Amino acid sequence: MSARPWIGNREYFPGISRIEYEGPESDNPLAFKAYDADRVVGDKTMRDHLRFSICYWHTFCADGADPFGPGTRPRPWSESTDRLKAAEEKLDAAFEFFSKMTVPYFCFHDRDMAPEGANVTESEKNLQHLVGRAKARQKDTGIRLLWGTANLFSHPRYMNGASTNPDFDVVAQAGAQVKAALEATVELGGENFVFWGGREGYSTLFNTDTGRELEHMARFLGMARDYGRAIGFNGAFLIEPKPMEPMYHQYDVDAQTVIGFLRQYGLADDFKVNVEANHATLAGHSFAHELRMCTNAGMLGSVDANRGNPQNGWDTDQFPADLYDTVQAMLIVLEDGGFKTGGLNFDAKVRRESTDLEDLFIAHIGGMDSYARGLLIAHEMLEKSSLADFRRERYASFDNGQGQAFAQGKLSLEDLREHAAKQGESQKRSGRQEWVENVINDFIFRVKP
Ligand code: XLS
Ligand code: NI
Ligand code: NI
Numbered sequence: 001m002s003a004r005p006w007i008g009n010r011e012y013f014p015g016i017s018r019i020e021y022e023g024p025e026s027d028n029p030l031a032f033k034a035y036d037a038d039r040v041v042g043d044k045t046m047r048d049h050l051r052f053s054i055c056y057w058h059t060f061c062a063d064g065a066d067p068f069g070p071g072t073r074p075r076p077w078s079e080s081t082d083r084l085k086a087a088e089e090k091l092d093a094a095f096e097f098f099s100k101m102t103v104p105y106f107c108f109h110d111r112d113m114a115p116e117g118a119n120v121t122e123s124e125k126n127l128q129h130l131v132g133r134a135k136a137r138q139k140d141t142g143i144r145l146l147w148g149t150a151n152l153f154s155h156p157r158y159m160n161g162a163s164t165n166p167d168f169d170v171v172a173q174a175g176a177q178v179k180a181a182l183e184a185t186v187e188l189g190g191e192n193f194v195f196w197g198g199r200e201g202y203s204t205l206f207n208t209d210t211g212r213e214l215e216h217m218a219r220f221l222g223m224a225r226d227y228g229r230a231i232g233f234n235g236a237f238l239i240e241p242k243p244m245e246p247m248y249h250q251y252d253v254d255a256q257t258v259i260g261f262l263r264q265y266g267l268a269d270d271f272k273v274n275v276e277a278n279h280a281t282l283a284g285h286s287f288a289h290e291l292r293m294c295t296n297a298g299m300l301g302s303v304d305a306n307r308g309n310p311q312n313g314w315d316t317d318q319f320p321a322d323l324y325d326t327v328q329a330m331l332i333v334l335e336d337g338g339f340k341t342g343g344l345n346f347d348a349k350v351r352r353e354s355t356d357l358e359d360l361f362i363a364h365i366g367g368m369d370s371y372a373r374g375l376l377i378a379h380e381m382l383e384k385s386s387l388a389d390f391r392r393e394r395y396a397s398f399d400n401g402q403g404q405a406f407a408q409g410k411l412s413l414e415d416l417r418e419h420a421a422k423q424g425e426s427q428k429r430s431g432r433q434e435w436v437e438n439v440i441n442d443f444i445f446r447v448k449p
Contacts, residue, residue, distance in 0.1 A: 012077055012093040013357055018100050019365060024449045029362050034449035035372035037102060041379050044338070050371055051343025053105035053146040056112040058317065058349035059360055060094045072355050083115040087130055095137040101364050105146035107194075107345050110181040111154060120176045131184045138188065146192060146343050147238065147274075147302065148185030150177045153198035153246065163220035164200045164213035164251070171216065175223065182228045185235075191341045192302055193228060194274050195221065196240040201247035214251060218265035225270045236341045237267075238274040238301040241290070243283040245315050254283040255293040262299075272301030276347055277325065278308040278315050288328040295336040302342025303329065305367060319348040319367045323444060326374025327381075334378050335388075344371055369449075377447045385439050390432070 022031035037047040063071025063078075077093035080086040091113065098106050114130040117123040138144065152162035152174050160166055162174035185193050200217055202208040225237055239262070243253040252258050255273050262268040273294045280290040287307075294300035307325060309316045320326060333339060350363045381387060397403040402419050405411050 008092045010089075010092070012096050013100060013361070016100060016358065016361060019102060019361065030358070030365065032365060032369055032372070034369040034376070035365075036449075041375055042334075042383075046372055046375065047104060049334075049338060049375055050368070051105060051146070051339050052103040052368055052371075053107050053343050053345035054094075054098055054101060054103050054364065055345055055347050056094055056106060056108035058347065059097065060090050061112050062349060064350075064352040064355070066352060069352075072352050073350075074355075074357065076357075084126065084129065087114055087126070088133060091130060091133055091137060095134075095141055095143065097360065098143045099141045101361065101368075103143070103364075103368075105144050105343055105345070107145070107147045107149070107347075109149050109151040110177060110184060111151040113184075116155065120173070123177070124180045127180055127184055131187050134188055145185065145188040145190040146345055147194045147235075148181055148188065148190045149194040149196065150174070150181035152177060153196075158199050161199045161201070161213065162197075163217045164197075166209075166213075171220065175220065178220075178224050179227060182224065182233060183231060186228075186231055186233050190233075191235045192238050192274075193224075193233065193235065194238045194240055194302075195224075196242065196274075197250055197252045198242070198246055200252065201244075201250035203248045210251075214261070217251065218261070218267065221267055221271070222265070225267065229270075236301050237271045238342075239271055240274040240276055240279070240304065241283065242276065242279040242315070245282065254280070254285060255290045255297075255299075259293070259297050259299050268299070272299045272342075274302045274304060274342070275300065276304035276306065277320065277329075278306050278317055279304075281308040281310075282313065282315060286328075287325055288332060291329055291332040295332055300333070300336055300342070302339070303333075303344050304347035305329075305344040305371065306346065306348035317347060317349050319346065319350070319363045320370050321366055323370060323373060323377075324440075326370045327377045327440065327444065328374075330371065330374040330378035331381065334375075334382055373447070373449060376449060377443050380447050381440070381443045385443060387436060387439055390436075394429070394431075 016030060020031055021036040022028055022033065024033050026033055035046060037045060039046050041049060060077065063075055064073045065071040077089040078086050080089060094106065110127055113134065114126040117126050152158055157170050157173060163171055165171055182193060202210065228237065239252055239258045241252040241254050241258045242250055244250055255275060258273055262271050275290045275294060277287040280287045291300060305320050306317045307320050307322055309318065346364060346367050348363065348367065350359045398407045
């Protein structure tokens with residue numbers, strides 16, 4: 001690792017050095033209060049539990065523009081009019097930021113890192129050029145790639161979908177892009193490859209053959225899997241559910257929809273789910289619900305860690321700051337045995353009104369501290385609270401006797417009738433929700449970083 005926390009000739013975030021852990025009493029906005037990377041919690045360090053990742057797109061490509069007005073944030077790395085040079089500078093700025101934030105991982109879309117060329121070959125060349133430089137930066141800094149992905153939604157050609165486009169020529173363009181993005185991911189040692197089906201959906205059923213589109217999507221994903229495996233990608237393929245936005249309806253509505261789809265098309269051995277907190281709420285679920293549906297199915301791949309805004313329901317991609325959410329998420333992740341190939345990727349952006357470069361640091365520090373606290377509290381709850389016992393107890397009637405026979409598929413509907421007639425009315429047993437909620441708060445109050 002290089003001694004200097006920045007790369008190349010220019011420092012893009014002067015005056016800010018590596019962010020350090022200073023503990024819960026610190027008032028320094030540029031220090032961690034809870035995230036202490038080397039601290040061991042249970043069987044591993046915080047760093048290894050949380051596997052934080054910073055995304056390229058919100059932090060280095062976006063400038064705060066919205067449909068009503070232009071960007072508000074300076075991006076000193078995007079000043080060159082030479083697109084390749086600007087991409088090189090953006091890469092240097094990104095790796096300086098990753099290093100100063102001390103995260104182990106980053107994530108990117110092909111088009112975040114390298115500009116699209118005039119044709120397929122030129123786009124491939126641009127990407128290869130930047131990937132070569134990224135590889136060198138990874139070597140200098142020790143930062144690894146959590147996942148790569150292809151941006152199959154920004155270019156106007158994808159307005160009617162990528163793999164689900166009604167025009168085969170567009171599907172082929174999407175294939176070319178995924179092929180190159182997979183190669184880039186393998187080259188950079190990526191541990192996952194993500195598909196977020198941003199335009200895989202429809203605006204009206206009247207012009208859409210949904211049956212055909214779903215078949216095409218499955219076919220396309222199978223081809224990506226086969227090619228990835230052939231070139232040595234042995235990480236996980238991930239689908240990131242989202243019910244809408246940009247389309248009126250997207251096929252990958254939520255975790256259960258995606259899991260059903262993957263099983264239907266024989267993709268469940270290679271694909272898992274990338275759960276994004278804000279997409280869960282768009283689908284009318286809680287973040288914890290989506291995580292639990294994945295762990296139930298053995299399909300939790302990774303997490304896009306952000307949060308939505310309860311008032312308007314958009315994909316606002318705010319940084320995660322809600323402790324109740326992070327505690328619940330970490331409970332589910334820990335109960336599942338922790339992340340395997342996945343991690344916590346901040347698919348989150350600072351507000352348009354947050355215009356200082358320093359705000360980028362403060363936002364990530366807050367997200368990391370929120371999850372570090374969530375980890376500590378969840379770990380303590382699993383060790384010391386009786387919540388898990390209580391939940392197990394509620395199902396004790398299935399652990400032996402007739403209940404067990406039912407669970408093992410040994411009873412018929414007639415048997416249920418016999419049991420009911422013999423036993424008579426069942427006894428009421430409280431679900432004790434208020435007690436459960438109090439216990440969670442008790443632990444939130446109790447645990448100090
Ligand atoms: C958009 C998605 C996107 C994916 C990667 O809503 O969250 O950023 O994570 O394509
Ligand atoms: Ni996302
Ligand atoms: Ni999103």
